[in-house]
Amino acid sequence: MKRTRIVEILASKEVGTRFTVMGWVRTRRDSKGGFSFIEVNDGSCMTGLQIVADGKLHNYLSEVMKLQTGCSIEVVGTLVASVGKGQEVEIQAEEIKVVGWADPDVYPLQKKRHSFEFLRTIAHLRPRTNTFSAVARVRSSVSHAIHTFFQERGFIYVHTPIITGSDCEGAGEMFKVTAFDLDQVPKEEGRSDFTRDFFGHPASLTVSGQLEAEIYALAMGDVYTFGPTFRAEDSNTSRHLAEFWMVEPEMAFCDLEGDVELAVNFLKYIFAYVLENCTQDLEFFNRFIDDSALKTLENLVSQDFKHITYTEGIEVLSKAKKKFEFPVSWGVNLQSEHERYLCEKVFKKPIVVVNYPKGIKPFYMKVDKDEKTVRAMDILVPKIGEIIGGSQREDDYDTLLARIKEANLEPDDYWWYLELRKFGSVPHAGFGLGFERLIQFITGLSNIRDVIPFPRTPGNVSF
Ligand code: ATP
């Protein structure tokens, strides 16, 4: 079946050319003049294509007049200039074949607007809506932009494992991977005996590809990972998923300043790319979801980012008149209310915050000379707060060993991570970006469940 995508037909504007269009009916309107207008959408772009179905079509009464929202059709016809309002061109149909019917009495998607909550319960049909097809196109474009950004700069794409035997940050929020029959787990002194499990060792789904990316950075220079990550945290928020995608570049011979520079360039590149390549979808989000979405993106591309230290941030926040839910003092973690206040109210631009207290950051971040802070950086943006978190990594063997012990982790579990500091250790740095948080920011969608095709959250693994 040879078809032309609607996006290509609309871009070509080749009036007089015959095309075959295949897609799903959005609406049918019948004219008193004995013909009908069918709006068909094939997901290739936001706009559908208007099909004019003449009453003389052999199946006009038997089939065309019965077409309803959700039916799939194949149309052969000629592109003509449209006299009607709302579209420049339309297809004058010579033939309309019904590929698949959709009974309007039971088809869940109607022409009216449905709530996002309802659409989550029909994740098999929601990509047929404007919002979810736009999200899918934006996700695809941003993925392309991410790869292009790194590939153009010579970064090697490394496929880090999804099943891991190490726990990156020592957080107890990992999904276990096992081949045990859970009703009959072999025990040794009352505890599960993982030596008899598939890997002979406890295994989990990865929470980050960073540690493995460091291995490759310390052999190949500049690398990145871009893959799924998993967290079994029971946080039912609009910003947390149990399965999400993460982008993690890692650079050898690089310090914190180089890391910040890459992160800022990266964000600007992505935002400029979507403004250029997802114009129609972004206009849709701007119109129906968040009327400041476009302006925010444009500002991010053109504005310089504000650079401050954590200590400076705390000083500003302590003087703020606003009453925060989480009180501020040196040593506490910044909450998203603090981050947003700094971005939206104080500096009115994106902010790079560096040198966080070592007590609130993971063991692998390089300790500063003052031994109080670490070479960490977070990038904060309006509406979201933290969008990127990164650091220069500890490259000194003894300091790293001490930090692992301080964090109550087992040094033996990190033997290879420690060895990288023993053999040809170099300063290196990287960051992590939550892909869905980025898509939330770009689209303005407030719930993270609506920016991933099949959200996994506590109590929800359907589809
Ligand atoms: P948060 O404080 O929001 O829970 P975090 O400090 O746990 O984030 P990191 O461990 O630094 O996050 O992970 C790197 C990035 O991954 C975050 O900046 C964020 O964009 C994203 N991220 C973290 N947890 C989730 C999640 N559960 N769902 C979606 N994205 C996430």
Ligand code: MN
């Ligand atoms: Mn978290």
